[in-house]
Amino acid sequence: MTALDSRRKQLALFVLCAAVFLDSLDISLLGVSLPSIKSALDLSDGALQWLVSGYTVGYGGFLLLGGRVADQWGRRRTFVVAIAVFVLASALGGLFTDGTLIVATRVLKGISAGFTAPAAMSIITTTFREGSERNRAMGVFAMTGASGYSFGLVLSGVLTEINWRLVFFGPAAIGVIVLLASSNVPADPRRDNRPARRFDLGGALSATVGIMLLVYGLVQAPSWGWSSAAAISTLGAAAALLALFVVIESRHSDPLIPLSIFRSPVLAGANLISVVWAGSTIGWQFIATLYLQETMGYSALQTAFAFLPLGIVIVAVARFASGPLVERWGIRTVATLGMLVQAAGVLMYLAIGLDSSYAALLLPGIIIHGVGNGFVYPTVNIAGVGGVADERQGVASALITASYQVGAGIGVAVLAAVLTATSDGSGVDHYRWAFMVAGLMSVIGLVIAFFGLGRRERPRPADVAVRSSATSGITQDAALSER
Incomplete structure (x- = not known):
């Protein structure tokens, strides 16, 4: 690899990481500004919740479709169009004064992120050789994703102090910069010799609607009630559609996700770990935020700065x-x-009380948690795309990201239910129960990691050479089934 090749790769990595930073930033950026938006626009609590949930539902629901479109239509083309839509939706969100329209822009931004994330990640995995080169790139990619979320919490407070509309215009400005720099992203290899592929419309529709209903149901179930007709029907419809998706994939000549890739215990294990890891860490952050604000009396901005060390530690690790x-x-x-x-x-928080010391208990727990996050996040991303053919990298990237989104929804929903079920109106025992469940999720992830990732975790030089030169999905699927 020449110095020029290395420089081009680093420029591409910078642009792609800026995009995932933007996606992560936007998840948390509205946090502190919600009360100001509610007051300025006289929004209901339901509309306010959907400023956050709308982005999550759109993001999680369109990831698999986004990954497949990137593989078939072109990764750079998908990346550029998705960023352009993100910029437009962000700008419109800052201009609108109607709550419904602003929620619509948030859903649209989530959908665009569902195309951006797998396109960006698959460009990285097809640009950097599998092994140490890709591992380093994926570490940087994970680092920027984590820092985006943490920085968004703090930036939300700063921008809201000036004007809440800046939480919409700020991402639009960053998106314009990413769009202008997208010429540094490598184009897809020539596709002239590739056979025409049938687009799996049935699989795409069943997966997209099924995941959207699943995320929506998990978000709404705590307020509906888990035994309510709305919760049961929504989650039941999601389960039916996802079951239909599996049936379609097993019969389609060119499926959205070839089920054969799950013959790899490493890939299957990585996605399972992503679900329980996200459930634990995002659920823990949700409960810890409530504890800091409702019991410890922290303001929203104080809470944001309290969690800032988490992002710094994750980035460093x-x-x-x-x-x-x-x-x-x-x-x-x-x-x-x-x-x-x-x-x-997580389990350190079982020692919390009505007036716990931040320096003696809360901060050490945050730092230790951050170290664990820094190890797990990039590692499961590496495992989730390792050994997959280049033409399937978009789908593999989307799958591991979708696992994270679904896990986050499950974690928040389950821990919120635990918190409600164990609350007696006094003390902190209900928080302890929630933290206990979050800790058990991490233990489940530990067991899956140890038994599910297999023994051949480190690619040998010969394996790297074979995988780097492989162009056939059939060859790769066979390689996966042998691992």
Whole structure:
């Protein structure tokens, strides 16, 4: 690889990471500004919730379709169009004064992120060679995603102090910069010799609507009630559609997701770990935020700064430690260690009281939790795309990201239900029960990592050469089934 090739790759990585930073930033950016938006526009609590949930539903629902479109239509083309839609939706959100229209822009931004994320991640995995080069790139990618979420919490407070509309215009400005720099993203290889493929419309529709209903149901179930007709019907419809999706995929000549890729225990294990890991860490953040504000009396901005060390630790560990440790110890060892450390950080919060010390208890728990996150997040992303053919990288990237989104929805919904079921109106025991369940989720992830990721976690040089030169999905599927 020449110095020029290396420079081009680094420029491309910078642009792609800026996009995932933007997607992550927008998830948390509205947090502190919600009361100001509610007051300015006289919004109901339901409309206010959908400013956050609308983005999540759109994002999670369109990931698999976004990944497949990127694989078939072109990754850079998909990336550029999705960023352009994101910019337009952000700008309109800052201009609108009607709550319904603003919610619509949030859903549209989530949908565009559902196309951006798998396109960006698959460009990285097809640009950087599998092995240490890709591991380092994925570490940087994970680092920027984590920093975007953490920075969004703090930036939300700062921008809201000036004008709440800046939480919409700010991402639009960053998106314009990413769009202008997208010429540095490598174009897809020539596709002239590739056979024409039938688009799996049935699979795309059943997966997209099924995941959207699943995320929507998980978001709404705590307010509806888990035994309500609305919750049962929504989650039941989601389950039926996802079952239909599996049937379609098993029979389609060119499925959205070839079920054969799940013959790889590493890929299947990575997606399962992503679900329970996200459920634990996002659920923990949700409960910890409520504890800090409702029991400890923190303001929204104080809460944001309280969690800032979490993002800093994740960035440092993902950037400087996770990649080298994966190369030295392997995916299974690092993922298992990460889940163990995360469980320790979560379970430290069982010691909370009505007036816990931030420096003595809360901050150490946040730091330990962050170390675990820094190990797990990039590692499961590496495992989730390893050994998959280039032409399927978009779908593999979408799948691991969708697992994270679904896990986050499950974690928040389950822990909110635990919190409600165990609350007696006094004390902090209900928070302890919720933290206990979050810790058990991390322990489940630890078990999956140890037993599910297999023994061949580190690609051998010969494997890397074979996988780098492979162009046939059939060849790759066969390689996966042997792992």
